[in-house]
Amino acid sequence: MCYNAYMDGSPISSQKDIEGFFLSLLSDLEEDDLRELAEAAEVRFLPPGTVICREGDEGDAVYAIVEGELEILQQLDDENERHLHYTGPGEFVGEMAILKQGARSATVRTSQPTTIIEIGRESFMKVLKRSPTLGFRLLVRLTDRLRDSDQQAIAELRRANEELTCALKQLARIDKTKTDFIQVSAHELRTPVASLLGYAQMLSDNSNVQENPQLQVLTEGIVTGTKRLHRVFNSILDVSRVMTDGLEIRRSPVSMAVIFDGVAVELGPALEERGLTLEQEGLGSLPIYSGDPDLLYKAFYQLVNNGIKYTPNGGRIKASGQVIESPDLGQCIEIVIEDTGIGIAPEDLDLIFAKFYRTGEVALHSSSTTKFKGGGPGLGLTIAQGTVLAHGGLIWAESPGYDEETCPGSRFVVQLPLNQPAMEASADSSPEGAR
Numbered sequence: 001m002c003y004n005a006y007m008d009g010s011p012i013s014s015q016k017d018i019e020g021f022f023l024s025l026l027s028d029l030e031e032d033d034l035r036e037l038a039e040a041a042e043v044r045f046l047p048p049g050t051v052i053c054r055e056g057d058e059g060d061a062v063y064a065i066v067e068g069e070l071e072i073l074q075q076l077d078d079e080n081e082r083h084l085h086y087t088g089p090g091e092f093v094g095e096m097a098i099l100k101q102g103a104r105s106a107t108v109r110t111s112q113p114t115t116i117i118e119i120g121r122e123s124f125m126k127v128l129k130r131s132p133t134l135g136f137r138l139l140v141r142l143t144d145r146l147r148d149s150d151q152q153a154i155a156e157l158r159r160a161n162e163e164l165t166c167a168l169k170q171l172a173r174i175d176k177t178k179t180d181f182i183q184v185s186a187h188e189l190r191t192p193v194a195s196l197l198g199y200a201q202m203l204s205d206n207s208n209v210q211e212n213p214q215l216q217v218l219t220e221g222i223v224t225g226t227k228r229l230h231r232v233f234n235s236i237l238d239v240s241r242v243m244t245d246g247l248e249i250r251r252s253p254v255s256m257a258v259i260f261d262g263v264a265v266e267l268g269p270a271l272e273e274r275g276l277t278l279e280q281e282g283l284g285s286l287p288i289y290s291g292d293p294d295l296l297y298k299a300f301y302q303l304v305n306n307g308i309k310y311t312p313n314g315g316r317i318k319a320s321g322q323v324i325e326s327p328d329l330g331q332c333i334e335i336v337i338e339d340t341g342i343g344i345a346p347e348d349l350d351l352i353f354a355k356f357y358r359t360g361e362v363a364l365h366s367s368s369t370t371k372f373k374g375g376g377p378g379l380g381l382t383i384a385q386g387t388v389l390a391h392g393g394l395i396w397a398e399s400p401g402y403d404e405e406t407c408p409g410s411r412f413v414v415q416l417p418l419n420q421p422a423m424e425a426s427a428d429s430s431p432e433g434a435r
Ligand code: ADP
Pocket: 302, 306, 307, 309, 310, 339, 341, 342, 343, 344, 352, 353, 357, 358, 359, 360, 362, 375, 376, 377, 378, 379, 380, 381, 382, 410
């Protein structure tokens, strides 16, 4: 049995009842149209949970709700659905798919015992084409629906945005706690390791040890291992220093040629061992730069050291400098460090600057920092980037790609602006380059 609660609570069963129902909705509808709609209509009483039409199905009928409630929803996957809204007596459902002659954009399901009037597509379209009243009614309904879904989308976006902001703050807090922990641990561990290194070196200089080949090997092992540990702790401290907001730079006059001479001397044995050449071009002609010599030395050391690590024996590394006019930084010093190594895949060019990021198959330890592909802890470029950014500069990597057979090479470009704040060091201080 069907009930017409929309009108007066009495059952809706005859064609007259249906005409009366449509008249209450569309009072200006012509008599012929009213009759045609009523003739094509079929009254259906549905229990809760009945799916009237499904998202993706072809639209073949329109439904007018007489009594009860329908839920409009979207299927996200097999198990999850997204509620869009509820609709009730006097509303039409399913007209969109008919108007655009396409598939249903949502699923419609009864949420309580519901009475609907179903009208087939053809009859509905016939009346719609000639009835401005029906057209107007649908237009109003579609506009309402658009406004509702706009408001719903905005509310959902706002909620998602709040959740993301909250998660971001939480992540930043966790990241800071982690950085603090790493920094404190590295600091605490570096001090005893430094004394260990001192004692180990004293031991290896001891005449008794030097006279005993077996003891000599053991002591060398201790010295090498302790040096490695010391280097790792230093790198971690450097990274946490450059990752901290407001990295303090102690500016003084810096000669890039002196910096690179220092790097060449320190890495000389490695270059020789690996049969690599380090060319320098134009560095001596660069103006004296106002920067932090200690940090800059470390940054360029990392870049040249990477050139050594990722270039097969017999290759070439070149460091060149010039003064350029950059669209972003104005007049600046540009230093390019390029190599004839294995290159970098395009998708890694930005990622390699993230801390602990490494590409490809590298030896995952820092036992030999200048061995071919002897990957370090993945901190070198983070230190270099942090330093360059703290100087107001830019750093990026360029490479045709990664290929260990053809070795296309990599280029690291560093730009440091020349219009820096006045040097803090006294006027008579001589240019510094190394630590
Ligand atoms: P790592 O200690 O692993 O060398 P870095 O931060 O210095 O850490 O470098 C990150 C990654 O970037 C390296 O593991 C390597 O994959 C890639 N990379 C850095 N420099 C070069 C280079 N000159 N040629 C090829 N790949 C490089």
